[in-house]
Amino acid sequence: xxxxxxxxxxFASLGRKEINFLAEIARNVEYPGxxxxxxxxxxGDRLYIIVDGQLDIVKDFGKPEERLxxxxxxxxxxxxxxxxxxxxxxxxxxRTRTTxxxxxxxxxxxxxxxSRSPTVAFAIAQGITQRMLDSENNLIRVIAEKDRQLAQAxxxxxxxxxxxxxxxxxxxxxxxxxxxxxxxxxQIKTFGNFQVLRGETLIGENEWKAKQPKLLLKALxxxxxxxxxxxxxxxxxxxxxxxxxxxxNFKVVLHRxxxxxxPSMTKAAGSSYLSLKENLLSLKKGLCQTDLNEFLVxxxxxxxxxxxxxxxxxxxxxxxxxxxxxxxxxxxxxYAPWADLRRTELRAMxxxxxxxxxxxxxxxxxxxxxxxxxNSIIKADPACEEAYQKSMxxxxxxxMRSESLRLYEECKRVLENExxxxxxxxxxxxxxxxxxxx
Numbered sequence: 001x002x003x004x005x006x007x008x009x010x011f012a013s014l015g016r017k018e019i020n021f022l023a024e025i026a027r028n029v030e031y032p033g034x035x036x037x038x039x040x041x042x043x044g045d046r047l048y049i050i051v052d053g054q055l056d057i058v059k060d061f062g063k064p065e066e067r068l069x070x071x072x073x074x075x076x077x078x079x080x081x082x083x084x085x086x087x088x089x090x091x092x093x094x095r096t097r098t099t100x101x102x103x104x105x106x107x108x109x110x111x112x113x114x115s116r117s118p119t120v121a122f123a124i125a126q127g128i129t130q131r132m133l134d135s136e137n138n139l140i141r142v143i144a145e146k147d148r149q150l151a152q153a154x155x156x157x158x159x160x161x162x163x164x165x166x167x168x169x170x171x172x173x174x175x176x177x178x179x180x181x182x183x184x185x186x187q188i189k190t191f192g193n194f195q196v197l198r199g200e201t202l203i204g205e206n207e208w209k210a211k212q213p214k215l216l217l218k219a220l221x222x223x224x225x226x227x228x229x230x231x232x233x234x235x236x237x238x239x240x241x242x243x244x245x246x247x248x249n250f251k252v253v254l255h256r257x258x259x260x261x262x263p264s265m266t267k268a269a270g271s272s273y274l275s276l277k278e279n280l281l282s283l284k285k286g287l288c289q290t291d292l293n294e295f296l297v298x299x300x301x302x303x304x305x306x307x308x309x310x311x312x313x314x315x316x317x318x319x320x321x322x323x324x325x326x327x328x329x330x331x332x333x334x335y336a337p338w339a340d341l342r343r344t345e346l347r348a349m350x351x352x353x354x355x356x357x358x359x360x361x362x363x364x365x366x367x368x369x370x371x372x373x374x375n376s377i378i379k380a381d382p383a384c385e386e387a388y389q390k391s392m393x394x395x396x397x398x399x400m401r402s403e404s405l406r407l408y409e410e411c412k413r414v415l416e417n418e419x420x421x422x423x424x425x426x427x428x429x430x431x432x433x434x435x436x437x438x
Contacts, residue, residue: 053100061093192327
């Protein structure tokens with residue numbers, strides 16, 4: 001706990017004594033997935049430091065204009081403003097994306113620390129100020145990118161340019177990108193085998209010339225596709241290179257990537273697909289679409305529909321998202337840290353969607369479809385004990401006792417072989433209930 005707290009940027013300037021005290025007052029708590037920790041407008045009284053799992057930061061939660069601001073993971077924190085502004089209300093809603101384990105620090109306990117070491121308040125204020133500056137810089141980047149897109153759309157006068165990323169699978173001329181340009185769209189597939197289609201034509205291995213251009217494109221997509229700092233990409237691809245060497249590598253590889261995507265590109269016209277402005281690299285939305293973006297869009301639409309009580313429509317959106325997940329994200333780049341982080345996050349989202357679909361199918365009385373969802377979870381994560389539990393209960397309720405027992409034995413074998421542990425108390429309890437029901 002001490003090690004985790006020491007790594008939190010908010011507490012970076014605290015001394016060992018203060019960190020030890022924080023570790024004493026922090027509570028180690030676990031929350032299930034899809035639970036609201038606090039709502040926008042509430043008066044806050046505690047800080048949360050994430051140990052395991054993920055949290056969603058949501059604005060206008062439950063309203064038609066609801067939007068996801070960001071996703072927080074291990075080592076990050078939320079709710080710190082209540083320490084410096086006790087009467088201030090929460091600025092956003094925080095919801096658990098997955099089962100999450102957090103360290104909770106209550107305001108009253110924190111004030112006890114302040115009485116022992118008043119300098120802590122100054123240190124915390126420094127951390128919050130830096131976080132606000134980072135948020136402001138990110139907002140400036142987003143506004144600048146929006147302004148650029150709007151200016152480009154006005155110049156071209158086309159509705160496509162204003163509509164953002166097109167939905168994969170929509171009926172449209174995939175060759176025509178933005179109206180009047182004659183530039184084909186790029187369709188980039190990142191789940192399972194990585195593929196890039198220019199219009200209807202797959203870009204072959206011989207067109208990439210080398211691995212580095214493709215890796216740069218992959219890193220750009222993994223980092224968000226829009227307004228990714230050049231320095232971040234250099235660190236991803238050439239972590240041990242000097243500043244000068246990294247800069248040189250980036251320029252050469254970026255040029256090769258532009259040529260691979262657009263062989264007819266001229267120096268005067270520049271790239272139709274990639275934009276480098278103020279050291280921020282991005283894919284041009286009107287001409288580039290990724291299965292990753294569409295996965296996230298459909299997932300968010302499903303969550304909104306479910307929050308609005310339209311469960312049938314929610315399942316439809318979830319099903320589209322799950323259908324896009326043809327395999328792990330960038331599965332051929334197993335040893336790239338920047339890909340692995342995103343891969344783990346997306347696999348967790350995929351499993352979460354299958355759980356949501358399974359639960360909704362059960363509510364609708366479609367137990368067979370629910371079991372299919374839980375089986376897909378087991379295929380993606382053989383050690384996911386909760387999926388076994390849900391399937392066992394469905395089989396048991398349908399009188400399929402032998403199937404329930406078979407699943408228990410499979411769960412027991414997988415947990416022992418892969419993790420070296422026995423099934424948990426909940427799984428054993430379900431098993432005993434099935435045995436006793438004979």
